[in-house]
Amino acid sequence: MQITEHPVLDKKFNEEVIFYFNNQSLKAKKGQTVAAALMANSIRKLGASRKLNKARGVFCANGRCTSCFVTINGLEHVLSCTTLVEEGMRVSSNESDPDVRGESNGN
């Protein structure tokens, strides 16, 4: 959920953006990270662990733990907590290891 009235801080975000998560269209504020934009829409599961297939989400919100990986505009393994959401951005959850040896990576 978005916090519209913060108890001590002035309003920070004005502009709205529309982006997509697993092809679903969602609204967020310009200036928020992808992780926060998803949380604003009550989406907290951002992917699944590769071995036991357990749900993963934001843990540190600070770019240090790598728990919040998603795919953004086709680029796999992007930290959603340190990337700002953009108009039209296509985000999908991280369900497995990226195919680093795939053709899209040139080998």
Add this chain to the structure above:
Amino acid sequence: METDILVIGGGPAGMSAAITADRAGARVILVDESFSLGGQLRQQTQHFAPLPGSEEKVRGTALGNDLIKKLEASKVKILKKHIMIGSYRNENIGVTDGEKTFAIQSQKNIIAPGAAEKAKIFPGWTIPGVMTAGAAQILINRERVLPGKNAVMLGSNDYSLEVARQLKACGVTIKAIVEDKEQMISSDMELLHDMKNVPVYLNSTIESATGKEELNKVVVKTPAGLYEMEADLICIANGFDPIIEPFEIMGCNLAYHKELGGWLPEYNVYFQTSNPSCYIAGNAAGITTIGPVLLTGEIAAIGALEELGFMEQEEAEAQRKELWKELAEIEKRENEKTFRARSELIEGFHQKIGMAFPEEFNMVNGGAHNG
């Protein structure tokens, strides 16, 4: 790219170092991996005790904005969204913006990457909804989103209670504070007062956190048995570790000091590490409070400025003496054990490399050992 002084990290320590270096006429580049400056001050809405040279309490976020303004008005070249990822054989520093990687050639580096929160492991700690206390604080204050509605706070130090208070002010219900020690760690009357209606479980741990895709149930193990509660948020406040990767990259020697947060680089009274081109500042040099974080940035900058000839020896010594005095005063008052550990680290390093102590340090440090 080429410069006199390269600062890694745009938190309070790095900004304070960069502003000091710029004022003395050095060319400075400051690199930060984030899309905005301010480091961890960006989510700290609490007030700090008066800072060196001031008598007023100041909000963390306001202090951050103030430093950013000063920095942006200076000649420092600021590179946001740039990460230090390595070094070249000639010790140039490798930086990337995610697309291209390039070298920065500098005469001295001041490395101030800050600290990271420690995790705490219990069954279910990886479920969405379990996060560090700092993550919850970032989400409400920086990002303006609610991370959950019903929270369990793990840990009872000042920091955990401060975050619990901020969550509460945003409308989150604090269901419980869980502490494995036999009493609350915080002794801050104001914070304790704010939490007076929250159930506190002492000598207790989290037995399990469960939920299918997201957290919805927490079981707490207490001396009186197991308590089950509905909660969609667990905040872990388990302390901080100095961030050491950039120092490892630069081949700096490390030492272990529990009171300073664990493993961290060795450094001398000038805040210079075992790699003479690298100075250290901020929480990376030992977990402390905001006053010392800012002062270490200044002391490190003065060391680099003196070595590069931007400041006369006499002037540098005089300034360092004042800054060390302030640092010692604040840290002894707010965190005596931290100051002792810091002195120990510095003395150990001086002994190891056979480096004499400047007079200014003996003066401020004397009390820590005789007392």
